[in-house]
Amino acid sequence: MASLAAAARKLDHYERRLHAEGFDRIAGVDEAGRGALAGPLVAAAVILPEGFGVEGLRDSKLLTPLQRDRWFDRIRATAVAYSVCRVFPRRIDARGLHVSNLALLRRALYALDVVPDFVLMDGFSLPGMRFPHLAMRKGDVVTASVAAASVIAKVTRDRIMDRYHRRFPEYGFDHNRGYGTDAHRAAIARCGPSPVHRMSFKGLKLYAQDFDTYAALYGEAIPAGETVAGITDDETRTSTGKGDGS
RNA sequence: CAGUUGUCGUUC
DNA sequence: GAACGACAACTG
Numbered sequence: 001m002a003s004l005a006a007a008a009r010k011l012d013h014y015e016r017r018l019h020a021e022g023f024d025r026i027a028g029v030d031e032a033g034r035g036a037l038a039g040p041l042v043a044a045a046v047i048l049p050e051g052f053g054v055e056g057l058r059d060s061k062l063l064t065p066l067q068r069d070r071w072f073d074r075i076r077a078t079a080v081a082y083s084v085c086r087v088f089p090r091r092i093d094a095r096g097l098h099v100s101n102l103a104l105l106r107r108a109l110y111a112l113d114v115v116p117d118f119v120l121m122d123g124f125s126l127p128g129m130r131f132p133h134l135a136m137r138k139g140d141v142v143t144a145s146v147a148a149a150s151v152i153a154k155v156t157r158d159r160i161m162d163r164y165h166r167r168f169p170e171y172g173f174d175h176n177r178g179y180g181t182d183a184h185r186a187a188i189a190r191c192g193p194s195p196v197h198r199m200s201f202k203g204l205k206l207y208a209q210d211f212d213t214y215a216a217l218y219g220e221a222i223p224a225g226e227t228v229a230g231i232t233d234d235e236t237r238t239s240t241g242k243g244d245g246s
Numbered sequence: 247c248a249g250u251u252g253u254c255g256u257u258c
Numbered sequence: 259g260a261a262c263g264a265c266a267a268c269t270g
Contacts, residue, residue: 020252031262032263032264033254033263033264033265034256034257034263035254035255035261035263035264035265036255036260036263036264037254037255041263051261061263061264064247095258096256096257097255097256098256098257098258101256101257101262101263122262123261124257124258124261125263135264136269138261138262174249175267176264176266177264177265178264179254179255179263179264179265180253180254180255180264180265181253181254181265181266182253182266184261184265185254199253202254202255202256203254203255217264224254230266
C-alpha cells in the first residue's frame with residue numbers, strides 16, 4: 001500500500017506542488033496520432049479537480065484499451081474542464097505536422113471553458129503562450145493532467161479511426177490506427193491512398209511520385225490469406241515496370 | 247497483467 | 259544526437 005501511495009503521489013506531484021503555490025486550474029495538454037500515415041492529429045486539454053484519484057492512471061500508451069475507456073469516462077465525468085480538437089490530414093499536408101501540432105495544442109487550451117492558470121505540457125512548450133506553463137520530458141508518464149489528456153486524445157482518435165475503418169475497410173484502420181504497418185503499406189500499394197491519408201508523409205509521397213519504387217518496397221508485404229497466386233517477386237517487378245534497376 | 251525487443255513516422 | 263507519435267512480436 002505504501003508503494004501504491006508513493007506511485008500515486010508521484011503522478012500528481014507537479015499538480016500538488018503547483019497547488020501549494022496557489023494554482024488551482026492546472027491544465028494538462030497532449031496529442032495523439034502524430035506519426036500515423038492516415039487520420040487526424042487529436043489534442044486534448046484537461047483540468048483535473050483537486051484530489052482527483054490518480055491511482056492506476058498512466059500514459060495512454062501504457063494502458064490497455066479497456067483501462068483507457070474506463071479512464072476516458074471517469075475523466076470526462078469529473079474533470080473541471082476538458083477539450084478535444086483535431087486537425088485533418090489535408091491540413092497537415094498543407095501546413096506541416098509540427099506547425100499543425102502547435103496550432104492544435106493552442107486551440108485545445110483556448111477551447112477550455114475554464115481558463116487555466118497553469119499549463120503542463122508534454123515535451124515542448126508553445127511559443128507565445130499566454131499561460132504560465134511547464135514543458136516536461138515524458139510529461140504523460142510523469143503527471144496526471146497530461147496523462148489524462150493523453151487518454152482523452154488517444155481514445156477520441158481511436159474512435160475516429162474506427163469510423164474511418166467502416167468507410168475505408170481495405171486498410172485495417174481499426175487495427176493499425178493509421179500507422180505504417182506492413183499490411184497497411186501493402187494495402188496502399190494495392191488500393192492506393194484514401195482521402196484520409198497524409199500525402200506529405202514519406203511513403204505516401206513516394207507512392208505519389210514513384211509508384212514503381214513504392215510497390216517494389218512495400219507491395220510485397222501481402223497480408224496472409226490475400227496472396228495473389230502465381231505472382232512471384234520477378235513477375236511483380238515486371239508488372240510494375242521495375243525490371244530496369246541498377 | 248508484467249516486461250523485452252524490433253520497426254516505422256515527424257520534428258529539433 | 260534528442261524529443262514526440264505509434265504498431266508488432268516475443269518472453270514471463
